[in-house]
Amino acid sequence: MSGVRVLVGTRKGAFVLTADGARSTWEVAGPFFPGLEVYHLKGSPAAPDRIYAAVSGAWFGQQIQRSDDGGRTWEPVGNEFAYATVPGTHQWYDGTAHPWEFARVWHLEPSRTDPDTVLAGVEDAALFRTVDGGHSWSEVPGLREHGSGPQWQPGAGGMCLHTILPDPVDENRMLVAISAAGVFRTDDGGKSWRAANRGLVSEGIPDPDAEVGHCVHKLALHPSRPETVYMQKHWDVMRSDDGGGSWYDIGGNLPTDFGFVVDVHAHEPETVYVIPITSDSEHFPPDGRLRVHRSRTGGGEWEPLTRGLPQEHCYVDVLRDALAVDGLDECGVYFGTTGGQVYASADAGDSWAPIVRDLPAVLSVEVQTLS
Amino acid sequence: MNGTGTTGTGTAEIRVKLPTHLRRLAGVDGEVRVEVTEPATLRAVLDAVEQLHPVLRGAIRDRGTQRRRAFVRFFACEEDLSHGSADDPLPEALRRGAEPLLVVGAMAGG
Numbered sequence: 001m002s003g004v005r006v007l008v009g010t011r012k013g014a015f016v017l018t019a020d021g022a023r024s025t026w027e028v029a030g031p032f033f034p035g036l037e038v039y040h041l042k043g044s045p046a047a048p049d050r051i052y053a054a055v056s057g058a059w060f061g062q063q064i065q066r067s068d069d070g071g072r073t074w075e076p077v078g079n080e081f082a083y084a085t086v087p088g089t090h091q092w093y094d095g096t097a098h099p100w101e102f103a104r105v106w107h108l109e110p111s112r113t114d115p116d117t118v119l120a121g122v123e124d125a126a127l128f129r130t131v132d133g134g135h136s137w138s139e140v141p142g143l144r145e146h147g148s149g150p151q152w153q154p155g156a157g158g159m160c161l162h163t164i165l166p167d168p169v170d171e172n173r174m175l176v177a178i179s180a181a182g183v184f185r186t187d188d189g190g191k192s193w194r195a196a197n198r199g200l201v202s203e204g205i206p207d208p209d210a211e212v213g214h215c216v217h218k219l220a221l222h223p224s225r226p227e228t229v230y231m232q233k234h235w236d237v238m239r240s241d242d243g244g245g246s247w248y249d250i251g252g253n254l255p256t257d258f259g260f261v262v263d264v265h266a267h268e269p270e271t272v273y274v275i276p277i278t279s280d281s282e283h284f285p286p287d288g289r290l291r292v293h294r295s296r297t298g299g300g301e302w303e304p305l306t307r308g309l310p311q312e313h314c315y316v317d318v319l320r321d322a323l324a325v326d327g328l329d330e331c332g333v334y335f336g337t338t339g340g341q342v343y344a345s346a347d348a349g350d351s352w353a354p355i356v357r358d359l360p361a362v363l364s365v366e367v368q369t370l371s
Numbered sequence: 372m373n374g375t376g377t378t379g380t381g382t383a384e385i386r387v388k389l390p391t392h393l394r395r396l397a398g399v400d401g402e403v404r405v406e407v408t409e410p411a412t413l414r415a416v417l418d419a420v421e422q423l424h425p426v427l428r429g430a431i432r433d434r435g436t437q438r439r440r441a442f443v444r445f446f447a448c449e450e451d452l453s454h455g456s457a458d459d460p461l462p463e464a465l466r467r468g469a470e471p472l473l474v475v476g477a478m479a480g481g
Contacts, residue, residue: 059442059476060392060430076426
């Protein structure tokens with residue numbers, strides 16, 4: 001029987017939530033790595049019981065943990081993330097030059113075809129790859145050799161490479177996103193990169209339509225249409241129809257176009273989800289009402305989804321990696337909040353219910369669809 | 372004496388008490404014991420701990436510079452050894468096994 005496994009990273013450990021295809025009764029396992037920050041967990045599409053976790057803390061640094069039994073047991077693998085070349089400098093918050101320093105892994109992207117190959121997005125922004133199941137990691141150096149590094153600057157959470165979007169067909173093609181540098185694209189497996197930010201306008205930088213410097217929060221695409229990419233930026237919800245070559249605004253009737261997450265329905269490439277957040281200075285939903293917004297037109301026209309979600313006194317945030325969809329026939333949608341709730345919808349967002357209510361602040365949510 | 376300490380062969384067995392997160396990471400219960408050449412130093416003890424448990428590399432000291440991570444401290448015999456030279460001889464009570472070396476996550480509120 002089909003089912004789902006929801007992988008939840010929090011400020012104080014990881015949790016694994018499982019259900020059958022009905023998605024009405026849940027088993028909750030965890031905390032794994034209790035007390036430590038788990039920025040992200042993701043399973044291998046090629047071997048779903050292989051799961052990688054990015055575990056970190058200010059005291060003892062980075063760990064990469066790996067499970068080969070669907071998250072029941074874990075073993076630490078390699079944690080050495082050494083920049084391949086002299087790291088150089090990027091901008092600090094005050095605009096001065098600041099040396100590149102590894103802080104943590106934000107995002108893990110296992111290969112679609114090889115369980116031992118994984119890409120890792122890190123802070124200070126760089127892309128690393130393992131081809132031996134996480135035991136050793138090497139930088140993909142071409143990204144930081146793009147030449148614009150001295151203009152990159154940290155967002156409020158740090159200067160992180162948080163999104164890795166491999167092309168669903170050709171793994172040599174890939175988009176990554178960095179806060180606050182923007183989107184970069186490679187067509188040759190990471191050897192060379194070009195900025196992919198044309199059409200973005202950001203009031204918070206000296207040149208609002210600069211080639212780099214934009215605080216992109218998240219990207220998403222549907223596997224059947226890799227050239228169509230959706231973006232939640234610091235402000236603005238954007239769309240590209242040419243693989244990031246150019247972007248246009250699809251915020252339409254959203255109550256605010258600030259937010260962190262964006263994702264696409266598993267079976268409908270023009271159905272998109274965002275969760276509007278009031279502003280960059282008020283990281284909670286407008287009017288204290290937690291609403292997912294869904295567009296069935298690829299953006300522009302949005303409907304609020306509220307059934308089962310708190311519609312008063314709700315002041316949580318939903319962070320950039322904390323929205324995901326499953327691949328069941330009736331697409332499930334999941335998100336986690338900084339208040340420790342993980343909400344699930346088994347009907348594409350029409351109605352919602354919490355799976356858990358009182359976890360530590362949720363940093364990331366990923367879903368595996370199990371056959 | 373706990374059965375540890377100077378062995379009479381030019382080495383000392385040092386008791387090391389790790390914080391919870393590092394014990395979990397290394398998969399150990401209780402103290403770690405390592406044998407180092409006399410005169411035992413902090414550097415030699417940490418080298419030995421990392422050799423015994425390679426998964427701890429980078430968790431106590433920076434892999435490249437070998438500098439103590441900012442929020443890690445080393446205590447022993449009611450003294451803070453964090454700011455001295457890693458090449459100084461450790462206190463005699465550690466070297467004869469009467470006291471453990473404490474690897475501590477610095478206190479922080481919140």
